[in-house]
Amino acid sequence: MAAFEVRGGKPLRGEITPQGAKNEALQILCAVLLTPEPVTISNIPDIRDVNKLIELLRDMGVKVGKLASDTYIFQAEDVNLDYMDTPEFVAQAGALRGSVMILGPMLGRYGRCQLPKPGGDKIGRRPMDTHFLGLEKLGGKLTLEGTDFYRIKVDGKLTGTHMLLDEASVTGTANILMAAVLAEGTTTIYNAACEPYLQQLCRMLVRMGANIQGIGSNLLTIVGVEKLGGTEHRMLPDMIEIGSFIGLAAMTGSEITIKDCQIPELGLIPDTFRKLGIQLEFRGDDIFIPAQAHYEIATYLDGSILTVSDHTWPGFTPDLLSIVLVVACQAKGTVLIHQKMFESRLFFVDKLIDMGAQVILCDPHRATVIGLDQRTRLRGITMTSPDIRAGVALLIAALSAEGKSTIENVEQIDRGYQNIDTRLQALGADIRRL
Numbered sequence: 001m002a003a004f005e006v007r008g009g010k011p012l013r014g015e016i017t018p019q020g021a022k023n024e025a026l027q028i029l030c031a032v033l034l035t036p037e038p039v040t041i042s043n044i045p046d047i048r049d050v051n052k053l054i055e056l057l058r059d060m061g062v063k064v065g066k067l068a069s070d071t072y073i074f075q076a077e078d079v080n081l082d083y084m085d086t087p088e089f090v091a092q093a094g095a096l097r098g099s100v101m102i103l104g105p106m107l108g109r110y111g112r113c114q115l116p117k118p119g120g121d122k123i124g125r126r127p128m129d130t131h132f133l134g135l136e137k138l139g140g141k142l143t144l145e146g147t148d149f150y151r152i153k154v155d156g157k158l159t160g161t162h163m164l165l166d167e168a169s170v171t172g173t174a175n176i177l178m179a180a181v182l183a184e185g186t187t188t189i190y191n192a193a194c195e196p197y198l199q200q201l202c203r204m205l206v207r208m209g210a211n212i213q214g215i216g217s218n219l220l221t222i223v224g225v226e227k228l229g230g231t232e233h234r235m236l237p238d239m240i241e242i243g244s245f246i247g248l249a250a251m252t253g254s255e256i257t258i259k260d261c262q263i264p265e266l267g268l269i270p271d272t273f274r275k276l277g278i279q280l281e282f283r284g285d286d287i288f289i290p291a292q293a294h295y296e297i298a299t300y301l302d303g304s305i306l307t308v309s310d311h312t313w314p315g316f317t318p319d320l321l322s323i324v325l326v327v328a329c330q331a332k333g334t335v336l337i338h339q340k341m342f343e344s345r346l347f348f349v350d351k352l353i354d355m356g357a358q359v360i361l362c363d364p365h366r367a368t369v370i371g372l373d374q375r376t377r378l379r380g381i382t383m384t385s386p387d388i389r390a391g392v393a394l395l396i397a398a399l400s401a402e403g404k405s406t407i408e409n410v411e412q413i414d415r416g417y418q419n420i421d422t423r424l425q426a427l428g429a430d431i432r433r434l
């Protein structure tokens with residue numbers, strides 16, 4: 001297991017460009033299974049989860065060509081359905097969350113798919129029910145092997161219908177959408193997730209010949225088509241990386257410019273960091289964060305303590321709450337962090353407490369942070385990264401702390417952050433991969 005050794009307390013300075021978005025990439029890559037024609041995708045991040053998904057597609061028979069460091073061409077002309085019966089497939093698909101999104105395209109185009117319980121962060125229950133309820137409504141017949149292996153197939157073609165999702169699941173909506181584009185007739189998906197990555201997927205599918213109305217809303221109307229064609233697609237910058245860099249700048253008192261952010265796509269992210277007292281300036285499409293010795297958490301108008309909580313899009317993304325929490329540790333003031341979606345994502349605060357942060361874990365979903373206002377610095381310690389975002393939160397804490405920290409299990413961070421150690425070194429960080 002790899003580790004980072006970090007000597008903290010050095011202010012950083014410079015420019016950093018966000019990678020292409022991990023969670024968009026996982027959807028878009030699965031969509032190449034919908035057509036026998038070539039699909040070119042650019043701004044693909046070079047990260048573990050994405051590379052594993054590309055490998056899985058290749059092993060399923062998709063032709064994969066690398067055109068540039070971040071650009072690939074895919075052609076799913078000859079997909080080997082029997083590969084899904086191999087132990088290699090089970091191991092690969094079970095190693096990441098994104099593999100779940102082969103279900104919709106495979107069911108839509110080939111009439112069957114099977115999958116082990118997908119991997120991804122261990123951050124609480126991650127039910128798959130919404131995916132299967134939707135696919136079953138389109139005519140898919142699900143068989144379960146135990147609770148960890150799913151098979152779904154359809155006799156003949158999928159048939160469009162109206163459905164009201166029980167949850168606005170992100171990967172669930174992507175799956176049902178990718179099945180519905182090739183179904184017979186009209187599908188309406190109400191309570192659909194609508195985050196920018198899903199909008200990107202919809203736009204890509206439209207370019208491939210799909211008929212989708214309501215893009216960006218929670219009501220998608222899809223009129224199925226016979227077949228889809230090839231296209232070109234460019235990934236958005238990763239908004240979770242952008243948020244992580246804003247947090248990094250604030251916590252380490254650094255002046256950082258984040259380049260090419262596609263600011264209109266960031267939703268509530270900039271304003272949520274502003275509520276912590278962090279100054280952000282939009283310079284064209286860049287975000288400039290000045291060095292700030294102190295930042296003060298806002299209260300509500302009546303003076304009561306602020307809550308920052310997650311919500312489905314266009315609410316604040318759950319993937320940035322761990323970053324908000326760590327940044328609050330050095331703010332002036334108090335904030336309640338309420339992680340509504342996942343019940344095991346806040347346990348990493350134990351490590352922050354060991355470093356000297358003032359945090360009370362109220363219950364698995366809520367933590368109160370009483371900021372230190374830079375009166376005392378956090379202390380470097382040895383810790384393990386439990387999940388991707390907690391890992392980066394701990395890395396930010398370590399870069400702000402006094403002394404040496406060691407962060408183990410950085411494979412978790414590598415799942416979603418491209419060459420994070422070398423990119424931070426370029427900003428002046430003292431970080432070494434062991």
Ligand SMILES: CC(=O)N[C@H]1[C@@H](OP(=O)(O)OP(=O)(O)OC[C@H]2O[C@@H](n3ccc(=O)[nH]c3=O)[C@H](O)[C@@H]2O)O[C@H](CO)[C@@H](O)[C@@H]1O
Pocket residue numbers: 023026097098125126127167168169170171172312317318319340341342
């Ligand atoms: C590969 C990928 O894209 N992963 C993202 C995707 O995961 P993923 O698609 O797996 O997450 P879902 O949107 O399905 O659900 C996330 C969690 O929130 C709960 N839930 C969801 C919707 C809702 O209206 N109410 C509710 O309580 C679910 O039960 C689940 O526990 O979306 C999550 C929520 O933005 C992100 O954290 C993950 O990074």
Ligand SMILES: C=C(OP(=O)(O)O)C(=O)O
Pocket residue numbers: 022023049096097098119120121122319388389416
């Ligand atoms: C939870 C996340 O990823 P995954 O769904 O791949 O586990 C994340 O990106 O924060």
